[in-house]
Amino acid sequence: MTVSSLFSPAALGPLQIANRMAVAPMTRVSALADGRATPRMAEYYAEFAAGGFGLVITEGIYTDRAFAQGYLHQPGLADEAHRDAWRPIVDRVHAAGGKIVAQLMHAGAISQGNPHRVPAKGPSAIQPAGAQMSFYRGEGPYRMPEEMSAEEVAEAIDGFASAAVRAREVGFDGVEIHGANGYLLDQFLTEHTNQRSDGYGGDLRARLRLGVDTIQAVRRAVGVDFAVGYRVSQGKVNDFAHKWRGGEADAATVFRTLSATPIDYLHTTEFEAWQPAFGEGPSLALLAQRHGSVPVIANGSLHDAGRAADMLDREEATVIALGRGALTHADWPRRVRDGLPVEAFNRALLSPIADLANADRLRPGR
Ligand SMILES: Cc1cc2nc3c(=O)[nH]c(=O)nc-3n(C[C@H](O)[C@H](O)[C@H](O)COP(=O)(O)O)c2cc1C
Structure with missing residues (x-):
């Protein structure tokens, strides 16, 4: 097994990283009630950089x-x-030698905990599939969302742009716009959750427009020398099996359209990153490489180092991102380098609540 490709430097637009291993974005619901990050979160994120990950992508x-x-x-x-x-x-x-990108997220119709406003708002007033996630302190079915007005759509775009400016001000190395996993931008992309009759609904290009407008607004706000990425998936936190109806043709449109905007990378996520995106044929990461024109981060069950290196060697991705693998071993890169054993993921880390206090209970004495 050769894993050396994981350890070569890479660039995502203006963002230079020391190797090709990234921590995937993971919500840990561990901030203060008012949304301020905590010292415990600083320890948590620093461990990944100290453990050898070249890039840390924050939680949404x-x-x-x-x-x-x-x-x-x-x-x-x-x-x-x-x-x-x-x-x-x-x-x-930064002190531990890593780079850090802030993932910017709007939950839209599947918001299950928002002290600021009472209703959940999304593209259309359609009951979300699935149920609220208990490990993020939710219970029962999602609320019935309201349709966002044109002003509320503009306000959401402004929110992304202003948050990106704050990320830049505080020293982040870039932002990743969360266009995946069933949250607001993905709700607009998906035909059954977007029934709008304005310019943000209709065919695939119209449904992508909110993503495109958000990228443009973020780029205008942060300038050119700051990395802006965009995350894309088929599956959703409330509908894991969703596939794009038009198969590879849809993938071509999505990746061409997004990479014609001023983004620096695409981040694709699937359950198993190397599997065909549509039953047979190329993976979603490879489709992003083929139809897009920017570097690709591939995510999904890549905690086997040989498999991860294969994605790079086959040029299906420029960087790989680990979620559960990084939670199991914050020093996964060093372990791989030194040939140390890698354990299986323990779901108890995230149960009953996916927060850092719960994980700490499993690591007495830390
Ligand atoms: C606890 C947890 C929280 C997550 N939160 C986010 C998130 O905030 N944003 C996001 O884009 N993906 C999120 N994900 C998905 C991961 O980024 C990743 O796609 C998923 O874990 C699959 O990768 P893996 O097989 O390496 O774990 C989360 C996953 C986990 C396990």
């Missing part, structure tokens, strides 16, 4: 004090106090 951070917040105790970048609370985290990751 809510962008505004309107409808963006998805979960109680989710961190925000919606005001100056939020911004300043991220500074020790950014500084500690």
Whole structure:
């Protein structure tokens, strides 16, 4: 098994990283109730950089004090106090030799905990599939969302842009716009959750427009020398099996359209990153490489180092991102380098609540 490709440097636009291993974004609902990040979160993020990950992508951070917040105790970048609370985290990751990108997230119709506003708002008033996630302190079915007005759509775009500016001000190395996993931008992309009759609904290009407008607004706000990425998936937290109806043709449209905007990378996520995206044929990461024109981060069950290196060697991705693998071993890169054993993921880390206090109970004496 050769894993050396994991250890070569890479660039995501203006963002230079020391190797090709990233921590995937993971919500840990461990912020203060008002959305400020904590010293415990700084320790948590610094461990990944000290463990050898070249890039840390933060958990999804809510962008505004309107409808963006998805979960109680989710961190925000919606005001100056939020911004300043991220500074020790950014500084500690940098001090440990890593780079850190803030994932910007608007939960839209599947918000299950938002102290700022009462209703959940999304593209259309359609009952979300699935049930609220108990490990993020939710219970029962999702609320019936209201349709966002044109003004509320504009406010959501502004929220992303303002949060990106705050991320830049506090020293993040870039932002990743969360366009995946069933949250607001993915709700607009998906035909059954977007029944709008304005310019944001209709064919695939129209349904992608909110993502495109958000990228443009973020780029205008942060300037050119700051990395802006975009995350894409088929599956959703409330509908794991969803596939794009038009198969590879849809993938071509999605990746061409997104990479014609001023983004620096695409981040694709599937349950198993190397599997065909549509029953047979190329993986979603490879489709992003083929039809897009920017580097690709591939995510999904890549905690086997040989498999991860294979994705790079076959040029299906520029960087690989680990979720559960990084939670199991914050020093996964060093273990791989030194040939140390890698354990299986323990679901108890996230149960009953997916927060850091719960994980700490499993590591007495830390
Ligand atoms: C506890 C937990 C929280 C997550 N939160 C987010 C999130 O905030 N944003 C996001 O884009 N993906 C999130 N994900 C998905 C991961 O980024 C990743 O796609 C998923 O874990 C699959 O990768 P893996 O097989 O390496 O774990 C989360 C996953 C886990 C396990």
